[in-house]
Amino acid sequence: MHSFTEENYLKAIYALTQKSDGEINTNAIAERVSTKAASVTDMLKKLAEKQLINYQKYQGVTLTEAGKKTALNIVRRHRLWEVFLVDKLGFGWHEVHTLAEELEHIKSDELIDKLEAFLGNPQVDPHGDPIPDHAGKMMHSSADKLSESAMNQAVVMTGVLEHSSAFLQYLEKIGLTLNTEITVQEANEFDQSLFISINAQPGLFISHEVAKNILVSAKE
Amino acid sequence: MHSFTEENYLKAIYALTQKSDGEINTNAIAERVSTKAASVTDMLKKLAEKQLINYQKYQGVTLTEAGKKTALNIVRRHRLWEVFLVDKLGFGWHEVHTLAEELEHIKSDELIDKLEAFLGNPQVDPHGDPIPDHAGKMMHSSADKLSESAMNQAVVMTGVLEHSSAFLQYLEKIGLTLNTEITVQEANEFDQSLFISINAQPGLFISHEVAKNILVSAKE
DNA sequence: AATATATTTTAGACTAGTCTAAAATATATT
DNA sequence: AATATATTTTAGACTAGTCTAAAATATATT
Numbered sequence: 001m002h003s004f005t006e007e008n009y010l011k012a013i014y015a016l017t018q019k020s021d022g023e024i025n026t027n028a029i030a031e032r033v034s035t036k037a038a039s040v041t042d043m044l045k046k047l048a049e050k051q052l053i054n055y056q057k058y059q060g061v062t063l064t065e066a067g068k069k070t071a072l073n074i075v076r077r078h079r080l081w082e083v084f085l086v087d088k089l090g091f092g093w094h095e096v097h098t099l100a101e102e103l104e105h106i107k108s109d110e111l112i113d114k115l116e117a118f119l120g121n122p123q124v125d126p127h128g129d130p131i132p133d134h135a136g137k138m139m140h141s142s143a144d145k146l147s148e149s150a151m152n153q154a155v156v157m158t159g160v161l162e163h164s165s166a167f168l169q170y171l172e173k174i175g176l177t178l179n180t181e182i183t184v185q186e187a188n189e190f191d192q193s194l195f196i197s198i199n200a201q202p203g204l205f206i207s208h209e210v211a212k213n214i215l216v217s218a219k220e
Numbered sequence: 221m222h223s224f225t226e227e228n229y230l231k232a233i234y235a236l237t238q239k240s241d242g243e244i245n246t247n248a249i250a251e252r253v254s255t256k257a258a259s260v261t262d263m264l265k266k267l268a269e270k271q272l273i274n275y276q277k278y279q280g281v282t283l284t285e286a287g288k289k290t291a292l293n294i295v296r297r298h299r300l301w302e303v304f305l306v307d308k309l310g311f312g313w314h315e316v317h318t319l320a321e322e323l324e325h326i327k328s329d330e331l332i333d334k335l336e337a338f339l340g341n342p343q344v345d346p347h348g349d350p351i352p353d354h355a356g357k358m359m360h361s362s363a364d365k366l367s368e369s370a371m372n373q374a375v376v377m378t379g380v381l382e383h384s385s386a387f388l389q390y391l392e393k394i395g396l397t398l399n400t401e402i403t404v405q406e407a408n409e410f411d412q413s414l415f416i417s418i419n420a421q422p423g424l425f426i427s428h429e430v431a432k433n434i435l436v437s438a439k440e
Numbered sequence: 441a442a443t444a445t446a447t448t449t450t451a452g453a454c455t456a457g458t459c460t461a462a463a464a465t466a467t468a469t470t
Numbered sequence: 471a472a473t474a475t476a477t478t479t480t481a482g483a484c485t486a487g488t489c490t491a492a493a494a495t496a497t498a499t500t
Contacts, residue, residue: 223457225457256459258459259457266456278464
């Protein structure tokens with residue numbers, strides 16, 4: 001069994017790997033787990049010892065198969081708890097991350113499997129991120145950024161690339177939530193801001209910064 | 221905020237207080253939190269420092285008001301999670317204690333309040349133990365031991381005094397679960413074993429040891 | 441290629457919680 | 471009341487995880 005702290009490091013390494021394939025460096029991990037580089041080095045030795053990461057001094061880090069499996073399991077737990085918090089307890093999608101960070105460390109496969117069944121075997125969490133199964137497999141969505149979406153073509157919002165509470169609250173306020181139907185009606189060449197319509201209602205402007213953090217898929 | 225470990229000590233002291241009013245001694249706590257007396261002494265100093273317990277060297281321990289409030293809050297969390305695990309996820313009443321011991325340490329009043337509402341504001345946990353409210357108040361049940369129940373009088377099972385998995389599984393197997401209607405038909409003078417009928421079905425024998433760990437209330 | 445800068449690691453110290461063995465105190469027994 | 475026994479506390483050491491400051495290495499710049 002891995003400690004609370006070890007799990008957090010693995011999760012951080014996994015998340016960083018997603019963003020930037022290749023080796024992950026010490027400072028990036030330190031920032032993610034809110035600690036100092038020196039502490040990270042200590043933990044990397046420990047994780048390497050346990051065969052969870054490939055680590056050579058000064059050479060950066062990659063997850064081993066075992067490490068990846070563990071990380072995906074944590075992600076699985078995290079996302080299932082998020083679904084529970086939003087769907088069952090009525091939390092907003094911007095409020096659940098911190099709570100799920102605690103809940104994810106409760107280790108019982110039986111608990112998680114029962115939770116999954118209770119939630120109706122959801123494929124994605126409240127932010128549209130896919131939920132890994134036991135084996136670590138998860139849905140691969142073929143989503144595009146709204147900022148790259150074609151004009152006058154109805155698409156459906158399926159995810160976000162930015163998970164900050166501020167961003168999520170803003171989206172909710174202007175009516176951009178998962179499964180919303182969006183049509184880009186105009187793109188401003190100067191700043192790439194978009195004029196869009198939501199669910200066929202009066203449109204609104206969003207900045208490029210916002211548009212590039214929204215994922216959409218073709219309406220099926 | 222109190223650490224995971226501090227919470228466990230407070231909970232242990234509270235539980236011991238329930239069983240034996242008066243001061244709680246170091247060894248009893250050590251056994252309950254599975255540690256050594258020396259470690260308990262260290263922690264008692266810390267808890268006294270934080271005004272959670274009244275502690276004088278060699279004199280035993282009592283909870284302060286603040287300590288009691290904290291302990292009741294942990295009990296509240298523990299029992300609500302147990303309801304969730306049994307009612308919503310389908311765990312057996314003998315399986316939930318250990319999981320709830322982990323879940324109870326997740327500290328968010330909002331989470332617990334929402335969980336409580338989601339569960340329909342239950343008054344008791346799956347073992348019939350009352351759930352404290354915010355203020356630490358809880359239902360006071362006027363239950364008797366089945367072993368002291370009057371003959372030929374229908375009563376309802378409302379709780380247990382023994383929470384071991386083995387005992388709970390045994391009760392479930394023979395059909396003794398919460399809210400079961402029980403009538404004592406015969407008492408054996410020699411060993412105080414009882415012949416009882418359950419929900420008006422063919423009767424069965426139970427030992428005195430079992431009967432004295434079952435709580436019943438008058439059928440209303 | 442030599443040097444400056446940035447990144448990572450090492451060394452040694454700190455905290456929370458635990459332990460063993462010895463010392464101090466309380467309680468039980470005569 | 472004196473002594474034996476049981477309980478609790480103290481002293482000092484250990485582990486997991488963290489930190490700062492200095493040393494080692496890698497990368498960027500000239």
